Amino acid sequence: xxxxxxxxxxxxxxxxxxxxxxxxxxxxxxxxxxxxxxxxxxxxxxxxxxxxxxxxxxxxxxxxxxxxxxxxxxxxxxxxxxxxxxxxxxxxxxxxxxxxxxxxxxxxxxxx
Numbered sequence: 001x002x003x004x005x006x007x008x009x010x011x012x013x014x015x016x017x018x019x020x021x022x023x024x025x026x027x028x029x030x031x032x033x034x035x036x037x038x039x040x041x042x043x044x045x046x047x048x049x050x051x052x053x054x055x056x057x058x059x060x061x062x063x064x065x066x067x068x069x070x071x072x073x074x075x076x077x078x079x080x081x082x083x084x085x086x087x088x089x090x091x092x093x094x095x096x097x098x099x100x101x102x103x104x105x106x107x108x109x110x111x112x
Contacts, residue, residue, distance in 0.1 A: 004070050008063045016059030020051040027051075 027047035035043065 004066070008066050011066060012059040012063045015062040016055035018055075019058035020055035023047070023051040023054045 024047060027043065027050065031040075031043050031047075
């Protein structure tokens with residue numbers, strides 16, 4: 001079972017609700033008490049909209065960070081597999097075997 005979508009859903013929802021609550025509290029704390037009814041309605045609508053936008057942005061950010069972390073681990077697992085087979089190729093065009101990595105050598109380019 002792939003648990004990553006569940007983690008992204010839960011973390012995204014919690015972050016979104018948290019950010020929305022913070023924005024809502026800021027708006028409540030900074031809204032004057034003696035406002036007219038029309039102004040209260042407008043501030044309420046604007047506050048809900050602002051809280052929703054902030055929550056959506058925060059939730060999306062967390063989901064992207066989780067996905068990039070998962071992608072990083074997948075890349076690391078692939079690298080580990082390549083290293084164990086002695087065929088690691090680096091972006092700079094050099095390749096090392098497991099023995100070369102253990103000895104700290106990376107001086108001569110090899111063909112892949």
